[in-house]
Amino acid sequence: MPRAGERAVSLPPHHMLNTFSDINVCAPMVRYSKLPFRALVARYDTHITTTPMMLATEFSRNQQARNADFSTNDEERGLFALVPQNRHTPVQIRGALVCQFAASAPTPLADAAELVSPYVDGIDLNCGCPQPWAYAEHIGSFLLRQPETVRDMIRAVKARLGEGYCVSVKIRVDAESHHTDTLVRNALHAGASYITIHGRTRHQASASHPVDLDAVRFAVDTANACGIQTARGTSPGDAWAYAEDGGGGGFAPCIVNGDIWTREDAIEYRAKTGARGAMSARGLLANPALFSGHTRTPKEAVGYFTERSIAWGLPVAHLQYVSSDALTTVGILRTCSRKASQAGQNPSTLILW
Numbered sequence: 001m002p003r004a005g006e007r008a009v010s011l012p013p014h015h016m017l018n019t020f021s022d023i024n025v026c027a028p029m030v031r032y033s034k035l036p037f038r039a040l041v042a043r044y045d046t047h048i049t050t051t052p053m054m055l056a057t058e059f060s061r062n063q064q065a066r067n068a069d070f071s072t073n074d075e076e077r078g079l080f081a082l083v084p085q086n087r088h089t090p091v092q093i094r095g096a097l098v099c100q101f102a103a104s105a106p107t108p109l110a111d112a113a114e115l116v117s118p119y120v121d122g123i124d125l126n127c128g129c130p131q132p133w134a135y136a137e138h139i140g141s142f143l144l145r146q147p148e149t150v151r152d153m154i155r156a157v158k159a160r161l162g163e164g165y166c167v168s169v170k171i172r173v174d175a176e177s178h179h180t181d182t183l184v185r186n187a188l189h190a191g192a193s194y195i196t197i198h199g200r201t202r203h204q205a206s207a208s209h210p211v212d213l214d215a216v217r218f219a220v221d222t223a224n225a226c227g228i229q230t231a232r233g234t235s236p237g238d239a240w241a242y243a244e245d246g247g248g249g250g251f252a253p254c255i256v257n258g259d260i261w262t263r264e265d266a267i268e269y270r271a272k273t274g275a276r277g278a279m280s281a282r283g284l285l286a287n288p289a290l291f292s293g294h295t296r297t298p299k300e301a302v303g304y305f306t307e308r309s310i311a312w313g314l315p316v317a318h319l320q321y322v323s324s325d326a327l328t329t330v331g332i333l334r335t336c337s338r339k340a341s342q343a344g345q346n347p348s349t350l351i352l353w
């Protein structure tokens with residue numbers, strides 16, 4: 001918590017990544033990384049959170065889609081005491097929220113980004129969704145071998161929102177590494193503020209393929225080799241001078257993603273790959289407090305999550321996924337049921353959603 005008279009500072013995600021060496025990130029997860037879940041993980045050392053993937057075309061055209069897909073509030077961003085790499089004392093930093101879109105063309109992405117930009121701290125382009133329907137729609141992992149399209153989409157968002165606005169891409173690695181090289185270079189030269197790298201190819205399922213940290217390291221090295229300083233000269237009004245080169249060499253930061261189940265994994269994977277940030281998806285679903293070093297979901301996390309879900313009018317059923325541990329899951333479902341009843345909602349509807 002900030003001390004009396006001390007103000008928490010908001011930094012765009014790429015500035016956070018550049019300034020602090022141990023940034024933790026909640027992955028975009030369709031159905032799961034919604035407002036209450038993001039608020040929950042932000043209580044446990046998750047500095048940057050990401051919305052589920054939303055379709056840019058629908059979002060930009062349709063008010064109903066916007067209302068259904070996206071909600072936020074003042075409570076969801078965490079408050080963290082972080083030590084910049086070039087200082088010795090912690091500073092109070094407000095967490096950041098990134099909105100992820102799937103798109104195949106510049107204009108719908110720029111339109112959607114413009115609509116959501118006042119409420120978030122960055123826009124992310126999904127270049128990794130491996131599902132056949134997405135590939136057929138020329139979104140997600142289809143873009144892994146379409147570097148010019150990715151370049152044009154990044155440029156369009158930057159042109160619409162300004163050079164300083166944080167725009168990122170989330171990619172998977174490619175079995176033929178020259179494709180990764182081309183994609184990363186195009187994205188950064190087009191103005192991407194940071195790159196998230198999931199260390200699996202589009203053909204590798206998370207359940208059966210371990211993450212390839214060497215492939216992630218290759219992408220990070222490529223990003224560094226570009227020598228582009230994405231934060232320099234674009235600090236927002238209240239960012240300090242050190243935010244522009246806080247130890248990351250000022251180069252475009254990267255985030256490593258895949259198989260992060262514990263805080264130790266996050267520390268190890270950042271060190272092995274040279275990434276500034278570590279992103280978890282399934283790990284956070286199994287234990288939303290993992291980045292704080294908890295080895296299993298704390299009880300108070302369950303209470304907070306169900307209360308907030310109900311208070312903010314969102315379904316709490318995906319709590320079923322919150323723990324892979326049977327006893328914890330039973331406890332979660334009981335709590336859900338009880339809280340839903342107390343709130344005058346039908347627990348079975350909530351739970352079976």
Ligand SMILES: Cc1cc2nc3c(=O)[nH]c(=O)nc-3n(C[C@H](O)[C@H](O)[C@H](O)COP(=O)(O)O)c2cc1C
Pocket residue numbers: 027028029030031032051052053100126127128129170198206257258259260279280281282283
């Ligand atoms: C339930 C679920 C939903 C996901 N939805 C998205 C999504 O909307 N956008 C995206 O880029 N990746 C999505 N992913 C992939 C994750 O962000 C992440 O890249 C992948 O699960 C690997 O990380 P992990 O090993 O920590 O799970 C999803 C993964 C899961 C398990």
